Amino acid sequence: MIDPVFLEVSVVVLGIFLLMAEAFGxxxxxxxxxxxxIGGLAAVFIGTFFIGPNSNSFEVSGFYVxxxxxxxxxxxxxxxxxxxxVMSVDYLPIVQRLVPAERPGAGSxxxxxLPVFTCAGxxxxxxxxxFIMIFCALELVTISFYIQVAYLRRSMSSLEAGTKxxxxxxxxxxxxxxxxTWFFGATGQTNLVAIREVLPLIPVANHPAILFGxxxxxxxxxxxxxxxxxxxxxxxxxxxxxxPVTAYLAVASKAAxxxxxxxxxxxxFTVPSFQNKLFLALVLLALLTLVFGNLAAIPQTxxxxxxxxxxxxxxxxxxxxxxAIGDAFAGGAVVFYLSGYLLMTFLAFLILVPVTKxxxxxxxxxxxxxxxxxxxxxxxxxxxxxxxxxxPFTVGFFGKFFIFEAAMNQGLYLLVLAGIVTVASGFxxxxxxxxxxxxxxxxxDAGPVAITKTSSVAIFILAMLILILGVYPQLLIGMLP
Amino acid sequence: xxxLAHYLLVSGLLFSLGLAGVLLRRNxxxxxxxxxxxxxxxxxxxxxxxxxxxxxxxxxxxxxxVLVFFIITVAAAEVAVGLAIIVALFRAKQTTHVEDxxxxxx
Numbered sequence: 001m002i003d004p005v006f007l008e009v010s011v012v013v014l015g016i017f018l019l020m021a022e023a024f025g026x027x028x029x030x031x032x033x034x035x036x037x038i039g040g041l042a043a044v045f046i047g048t049f050f051i052g053p054n055s056n057s058f059e060v061s062g063f064y065v066x067x068x069x070x071x072x073x074x075x076x077x078x079x080x081x082x083x084x085x086v087m088s089v090d091y092l093p094i095v096q097r098l099v100p101a102e103r104p105g106a107g108s109x110x111x112x113x114l115p116v117f118t119c120a121g122x123x124x125x126x127x128x129x130x131f132i133m134i135f136c137a138l139e140l141v142t143i144s145f146y147i148q149v150a151y152l153r154r155s156m157s158s159l160e161a162g163t164k165x166x167x168x169x170x171x172x173x174x175x176x177x178x179x180x181t182w183f184f185g186a187t188g189q190t191n192l193v194a195i196r197e198v199l200p201l202i203p204v205a206n207h208p209a210i211l212f213g214x215x216x217x218x219x220x221x222x223x224x225x226x227x228x229x230x231x232x233x234x235x236x237x238x239x240x241x242x243x244p245v246t247a248y249l250a251v252a253s254k255a256a257x258x259x260x261x262x263x264x265x266x267x268x269f270t271v272p273s274f275q276n277k278l279f280l281a282l283v284l285l286a287l288l289t290l291v292f293g294n295l296a297a298i299p300q301t302x303x304x305x306x307x308x309x310x311x312x313x314x315x316x317x318x319x320x321x322x323x324a325i326g327d328a329f330a331g332g333a334v335v336f337y338l339s340g341y342l343l344m345t346f347l348a349f350l351i352l353v354p355v356t357k358x359x360x361x362x363x364x365x366x367x368x369x370x371x372x373x374x375x376x377x378x379x380x381x382x383x384x385x386x387x388x389x390x391x392p393f394t395v396g397f398f399g400k401f402f403i404f405e406a407a408m409n410q411g412l413y414l415l416v417l418a419g420i421v422t423v424a425s426g427f428x429x430x431x432x433x434x435x436x437x438x439x440x441x442x443x444x445d446a447g448p449v450a451i452t453k454t455s456s457v458a459i460f461i462l463a464m465l466i467l468i469l470g471v472y473p474q475l476l477i478g479m480l481p
Numbered sequence: 482x483x484x485l486a487h488y489l490l491v492s493g494l495l496f497s498l499g500l501a502g503v504l505l506r507r508n509x510x511x512x513x514x515x516x517x518x519x520x521x522x523x524x525x526x527x528x529x530x531x532x533x534x535x536x537x538x539x540x541x542x543x544x545x546x547v548l549v550f551f552i553i554t555v556a557a558a559e560v561a562v563g564l565a566i567i568v569a570l571f572r573a574k575q576t577t578h579v580e581d582x583x584x585x586x587x
Contacts, residue, residue: 132548139555143562150566156584159570163582166563167512171503173559174519177552178496181523185489185530190544236585 004051004066007044007074008123014040015116022109030096030105034089034112038082041119045078062191063130068481072335073126073259076342080252081119083346083458087244088112090353090455095242098152111151115248118144125256131180131190134260138176138224141253142169148248149241161240168233172223179216186210196267199274207273214274217264218281224257227319228288231312235296238308243356246304247349250311255338258318262331269325282323287418290316294422297429303352304362306429307345310388313426314341320419321403324410332480333402339476340387340395340469347384347462350455351377358449364433369442374449376456378437380463385430387466390423394470488529495522509567509577513560520556524549 018033020026027033048071088095088111101107121140128134146169150162180190186209187202189195202210222230238246268274293313300306314337321334352362354377359366371378387396400423407416451459469476495518502515531545571577 132544132551135548136551136555139559143555143558146559146562146566150569153569153573156573159566159573160582160584162566163509163570164585166566167503167509167516170513170516170559170563171519173555174496174499174516174523177520177523178526180548181492181526181530184527184542184545184548185534188534188536188542190548240585 002047002050004071004127005064007047007051008120008127010044010047011041011116011120011123014044015113015120018113018116019110022113027109030109030112031089031092033109034085037112037116038085041078041082041085041116045075045082048075048078062193063133064124064127065129066127069259069335070127072479072481073255074123076255076339077119077122077126077252080248080255080342080346081115081122083350084115084244084248084252085112086454086458087247087346087350087353088115090350090357090452091242091244093357095152098154098158100153111148111242114144114148114151115244118148118248118252122252122256126259128260129192129263131183131192134264135177135180138260139173141256142173145169145245145249145253148245149237151242151245155240157240158242159240161237164233165237165241168223172220172230175216175223176220179213179218179220182209182213182216186213192263192267196270199267199271204273211274211277214268214278215281221257221261221264222285225254225261225318226289226312226315227285228292228312228316231289231292231315234312235305235308238311239302239305239362243304243349243353243362246307247346250307250349251342251345254311254315255342258322258334258338262322262325262334265322279323282319283412283415286316286319286323286415288316289313289319290415290418290422294425294429298425300429301363301365303364303367303433306364306433307348310426310429311345313422314388316422317400317403317419320407320412320415323415324403324406324412327406327409329402330406330410332477333399333406335480336402336473336476337399340399340466343462343466343469344384344387344394344396347380347459347466348388350459350462351381351384354449354451354455359443359446364436365440367433367436368440369446370437370449373442373446374451377449377451377459380459381437382434383463383466385433387470389426389430392470393467395466395473395476397470398473485529485533488533489526492522492526492529495519495525507579509570509579512579513563513567517556517560520552524552527552 018037022033095108095111096105099107118141121137124137128137146166149165150159152158184190186206187195187198226234268278293309293316297306297309318334318337321330324330356362387394390396390400404416404419499515499518503512506512527545527549531541536542
């Protein structure tokens with residue numbers, strides 16, 4: 001049996017080992033580093049299945065919790081990091097072209113090592129139950145993301161995206177710590193479990209201070225999960241960042257942000273005087289996010305930017321599930337949705353990388369005629385787009401279905417109506433990609449798209465999982481915490 | 482003798498000044514200074530809360546003061562990475578003004 005603390009520690013040790021291996025030239029090819037990282041993370045993933053039931057020494061201090069939810073998300077984060085690394089190997093030529101280097105290939109090793117540290121931060125984040133721990137884990141993730149977003153130093157858009165992410169990320173950190181301050185001032189605690197205990201005993205005179213703190217923390221976490229009106233960094237950063245990093249931001253960072261949001265809000269749902277205000281705020285956020293994310297996606301022509309707006313829209317559906325948290329299955333529905341979101345988003349980005357390499361850009365127009373050039377890739381993209389839109393027999397359909405069901409049970413009819421209308425607009429903009437692939441002619445000189453073997457295996461597995469879970473969602477529901 | 486309210490007032494002022502700097506100024510370096518000011522506002526009020534709301538045994542709650550050290554450390558890391566990114570941007574573009582960040586538009 002493994003002590004759960006060793007999971008994160010071994011990920012950090014793996015990262016330091018890879019840094020040393022890079023510095024002392026142990027890896028001749030830079031992609032070797034990626035394979036070592038994938039191997040190490042896979043070993044940690046297997047380790048998550050051998051956690052002792054009560055072998056947790058950290059739990060006593062109240063900083064760190066290991067329950068079904070955090071274990072599920074640790075696996076979620078590990079899988080997404082492995083997929084990001086697979087994608088990065090494919091993306092390596094673009095990195096080497098756009099990073100200034102004295103020798104060929106220099107300066108591109110860290111591109112595979114930084115995600116490992118981010119992974120450790122995300123794993124701590126999903127286990128954190130104390131504001132000090134939440135803050136430190138969140139910053140480990142955010143600061144390593146600053147570097148990754150701005151990694152392509154010869155690409156103006158990557159630098160610009162990095163600067164924007166830096167300023168807005170640091171702004172959200174400022175809101176987070178000031179919010180924590182007011183929580184601490186009003187309750188005298190930084191621990192969420194302790195806050196839950198003292199919250200009903202707080203005199204009413206202190207409630208405004210807590211609400212102020214809650215609002216600031218909600219703003220900060222709204223940045224992380226890309227909820228409207230805190231979404232303005234998303235389109236620019238998603239478009240400018242290297243594609244694997246965009247996928248990482250879209251899936252793992254958002255999922256961990258949602259888990260922290262659930263853990264922070266949980267104590268407040270138990271106290272009636274906060275419950276109503278919080279519920280109203282969540283409904284409002286969900287409504288704005290749904291409408292804005294879906295409508296603003298319609299005119300987009302760049303595929304990464306389109307996926308950026310689509311990720312805002314998905315945050316809207318997830319917030320809807322969060323607003324319906326009173327329903328027994330709402331929590332499970334949110335986790336189910338996030339898992340489906342991992343499969344389809346990574347599938348779309350895994351296909352985007354070889355297409356970008358072959359056709360020189362990431363606009364929707366670069367997908368023109370893909371069905372004739374590489375029918376297999378086009379079919380996989382069709383599955384990803386259908387699942388993102390929520391077509392039946394894909395996992396995306398059941399994700400939306402369960403969330404709508406939970407919202408209906410809670411009487412959130414307005415939200416469900418907005419959800420159904422925006423799903424319809426989603427069909428339109430995802431269909432643009434399908435139209436480009438199947439109906440537009442390919443450029444004259446275009447041959448089949450070259451793709452590495454690992455990427456094609458990953459694409460095949462993800463596409464099959466989307467279809468299988470679209471028919472038998474029970475397989476995934478059985479695994480939910 | 483300054484009370485808790487005085488400290489909170491100063492910290493609120495610092496936070497608002499930082500936020501105003503971020504929203505109103507156009508130079509990225511000045512914006513970055515504003516961000517640091519916001520973090521330090523939080524530090525000040527954390528220490529003030531910790532010193533004025535004593536535990537039943539008469540000691541301050543040291544959790545908040547530990548958090549202050551973490552915030553200072555993280556802010557330093559953030560500055561190290563942030564300034565490096567700003568320098569890289571300046572090398573590529575010869576500017577530190579936000580209006581010139583206009584490559585990414587649809």
